[in-house]
Amino acid sequence: xxTYIEPPQKKVSLNLKELLLYKDLIFxxxxxxxxxxxxxxxxxxxxxxxxxxxxxxxxxxxxxxxxNISSGNIPYPIFSFCALVPWTFFSxxxxxxxxxxxxxxNLLTKVYFPRLxxxxxxxxxxxxxxxxxxxxxxxxMIYYNIFPSIAIFLLPLFILLNMLAAFGIGLWLSAINVxxxxxxxxxxxxxxxxxxxxxxxxxxxxxxxxxxxxYGLNPIAGVVEGxxxxxxxxxxxxxxxxxSVLSTxxxxxxxxxxxxxxxxxxxxxx
Amino acid sequence: xxxxxxxIVQNLGKYFxxxxxxxxxxxxxxxxxxxxxxxxxxxxxxxxxxxxxxxxHKENKFWALKNVSFxxxxxxxxxxxxxxxxxxxVLLKILSQITKPSEGTAEIIGKCNSMLEVDTGxxxxxxxxxxxxxxxxxxGLKKQYIEEKFDEILELSGIASFIDMPIKxxxxxxxxxxxFALATQLKPEILILDEILAVGDEVFRVQCVEYLQKMKKxxxxxxxxxxxxxxxxxxxxxxxxxEKGRLKLEGPTYKILNMYLKK
Numbered sequence: 283x284x285t286y287i288e289p290p291q292k293k294v295s296l297n298l299k300e301l302l303l304y305k306d307l308i309f310x311x312x313x314x315x316x317x318x319x320x321x322x323x324x325x326x327x328x329x330x331x332x333x334x335x336x337x338x339x340x341x342x343x344x345x346x347x348x349x350n351i352s353s354g355n356i357p358y359p360i361f362s363f364c365a366l367v368p369w370t371f372f373s374x375x376x377x378x379x380x381x382x383x384x385x386x387x388n389l390l391t392k393v394y395f396p397r398l399x400x401x402x403x404x405x406x407x408x409x410x411x412x413x414x415x416x417x418x419x420x421x422x423m424i425y426y427n428i429f430p431s432i433a434i435f436l437l438p439l440f441i442l443l444n445m446l447a448a449f450g451i452g453l454w455l456s457a458i459n460v461x462x463x464x465x466x467x468x469x470x471x472x473x474x475x476x477x478x479x480x481x482x483x484x485x486x487x488x489x490x491x492x493x494x495x496x497y498g499l500n501p502i503a504g505v506v507e508g509x510x511x512x513x514x515x516x517x518x519x520x521x522x523x524x525x526s527v528l529s530t531x532x533x534x535x536x537x538x539x540x541x542x543x544x545x546x547x548x549x550x551x552x
Numbered sequence: 553x554x555x556x557x558x559x560i561v562q563n564l565g566k567y568f569x570x571x572x573x574x575x576x577x578x579x580x581x582x583x584x585x586x587x588x589x590x591x592x593x594x595x596x597x598x599x600x601x602x603x604x605x606x607x608x609h610k611e612n613k614f615w616a617l618k619n620v621s622f623x624x625x626x627x628x629x630x631x632x633x634x635x636x637x638x639x640x641x642v643l644l645k646i647l648s649q650i651t652k653p654s655e656g657t658a659e660i661i662g663k664c665n666s667m668l669e670v671d672t673g674x675x676x677x678x679x680x681x682x683x684x685x686x687x688x689x690x691x692g693l694k695k696q697y698i699e700e701k702f703d704e705i706l707e708l709s710g711i712a713s714f715i716d717m718p719i720k721x722x723x724x725x726x727x728x729x730x731x732f733a734l735a736t737q738l739k740p741e742i743l744i745l746d747e748i749l750a751v752g753d754e755v756f757r758v759q760c761v762e763y764l765q766k767m768k769k770x771x772x773x774x775x776x777x778x779x780x781x782x783x784x785x786x787x788x789x790x791x792x793x794x795e796k797g798r799l800k801l802e803g804p805t806y807k808i809l810n811m812y813l814k815k
Binding site: 283284285286287288289290306307310314317318321322388389390391392393394395546547549550 | 662677
């Protein structure tokens with residue numbers, strides 16, 4: 283084994299092969315992420331269900347009962363919950379990712395392993411919450427007698443899209459926050475606004491046709507469309523899904539390169 | 553003596569930017585500077601030079617390490633000495649790949665573990681047991697291996713009855729003992745240590761030195777920073793003396809230590 287140490291290079295090399303050498307560590311850090319998430323809490327993992335359920339109740343009272351927003355042929359509670367599952371994963375992932383390098387400063391400055399593992403573990407660590415709230419979605423489907431169509435087999439693709447979007451944005455956020463902490467302060471505000479520009483509480487039909495491509499540049503909009511399509515059988519807007527897939531790919535790869543180009547300076551700046 | 557270099561450092565240097573304590577460009581500082589400046593102008597006083605350098609001089613470099621070259625041979629135990637701020641820790645951080653050098657290169661041949669802190673990778677919310685696996689994995693030990701050695705680690709740490717308690721409730725001594733017990737399971741070809749002997753009590757220090765002597769006997773290469781010259785004298789074949797980011801002198805332990813003490 284030979285280690286060669288030299289000054290930061292201009293040319294960014296992804297060196298993703300290195301990640302494979304550390305795959306045990308990736309699992310351990312995901313496991314740690316899950317372990318510490320609900321340490322010293324009373325109801326632990328139940329929080330994973332309670333948060334989206336409360337949002338669902340509030341949305342139902344506000345948008346369904348009071349404002350009569352259309353949810354198509356689907357009962358409003360499950361209509362919103364189906365979107366809250368990927369949304370909650372996404373918004374939690376934003377918070378976790380933006381802090382992942384700063385919170386692990388002790389590790390970052392004391393031991394070397396590929397820096398990419400931090401945002402990767404922060405993103406994948408949220409998967410257990412996703413899984414638990416998804417189980418609740420299945421309970422709701424049974425309650426409302428909704429049987430998924432053949433499209434359900436495409437759900438894994440949208441789960442992947444959900445993760446790639448969360449991870450891609452997480453790469454940007456974690457790397458930026460090392461030097462500029464601005465995002466940490468405005469993140470609650472950003473997530474709040476983000477929720478409004480995502481079809482969680484309402485259906486994407488409300489968006490005028492000519493703005494749909496633009497609207498779909500929010501990657502999570504396409505994910506929500508995909509979830510409603512594959513789980514509830516509601517016809518998605520192709521334009522939104524298409525532009526979300528495009529923007530996710532762009533965000534992911536640009537994030538990867540940005541993170542890689544900055545990582546040599548993390549320990550000096552954090 | 554057959555010499556086979558395992559660490560080759562060539563012309564290594566590392567600088568930090570003094571103005572980067574602000575984290576880079578900050579709008580607030582920028583505005584503050586201009587407001588203060590114009591206020592000063594109004595009063596007819598020229599703004600101090602110092603203020604300007606703080607925010608605007610891009611080339612305000614501080615070399616923590618400069619022009620350092622040396623070789624370490626297989627099986628050698630080498631001590632790094634020097635006052636605070638001499639660049640020892642930066643050097644170890646570069647060799648551990650934690651930070652990148654600004655110039656020069658280094659080459660490490662063989663499996664290398666560095667312990668810049670005894671409780672590397674410990675998470676305060678996790679129990680001692682969980683941390684053994686966690687930290688072990690971070691340091692590159694296989695899960696199965698740790699399972700096999702678990703009882704041994706537990707016995708050496710001497711805190712068996714607290715093993716399922718979150719380590720945030722441990723005393724600092726307990727954490728150090730646990731970290732050390734785990735570290736003794738590492739068998740890298742090259743071991744890099746930063747001041748880990750400074751944290752425990754006398755008993756702990758003796759244990760550490762014994763462990764290092766055993767490592768040394770088994771042919772491991774050790775690079776160690778310590779302010780405890782006794783330890784250095786006991787362990788090291790050779791000493792590198794750092795001063796103000798430069799390698800001042802290197803040579804046999806007794807010779808360098810004598811000169812170091814006289815100074």
